Amino acid sequence: MEANSTLQTVLFSFMLMTASVWDFRKRIIPDSICILIVLTGLIDFSPVKLLGILAALPLLIAALCKPGSIGGGDIKLTAAAGVVLGFWGCMTGLILGLMASLVFYLIAQAMKRLRKLEPQKASQASLPMGPFLSLGFLAVFVLSTGNMLLF
Numbered sequence: 438m439e440a441n442s443t444l445q446t447v448l449f450s451f452m453l454m455t456a457s458v459w460d461f462r463k464r465i466i467p468d469s470i471c472i473l474i475v476l477t478g479l480i481d482f483s484p485v486k487l488l489g490i491l492a493a494l495p496l497l498i499a500a501l502c503k504p505g506s507i508g509g510g511d512i513k514l515t516a517a518a519g520v521v522l523g524f525w526g527c528m529t530g531l532i533l534g535l536m537a538s539l540v541f542y543l544i545a546q547a548m549k550r551l552r553k554l555e556p557q558k559a560s561q562a563s564l565p566m567g568p569f570l571s572l573g574f575l576a577v578f579v580l581s582t583g584n585m586l587l588f
Contacts, residue, residue: 441480446578448473452473453574456470459567466513466514470514474518478520483523488519488524492527493512530575534572537573541569
């Protein structure tokens, strides 16, 4: 395994975990974490990976169409991950992350019903997206690089 690949894996993983913890605890993803993720992308830089920033457009459009639905940190996290993963890798990670959040939400709602608690409406539920997006991005990164350093 190449040293640059290992370094990028460690840094990218650490930054995604840090973003997840911040988002989970404070419902915010600091700009500094996103900047560090972009810098991590420079370790194995390819100009075509800059197109990965465009993978954040669906989140940006959703946020503009329905204010308060998607946080700016989630959009910036996706754009930053796009610099590391490229467009298609980031889109795949985004889809995986969104699917993971949907599964989590559905299970949480089912558990509330089983306990006879009133389920929240989707518009009332506050769910930090950072951990789910990070999970999707990290899965794509590890599978695409074949770097199983984390496992």
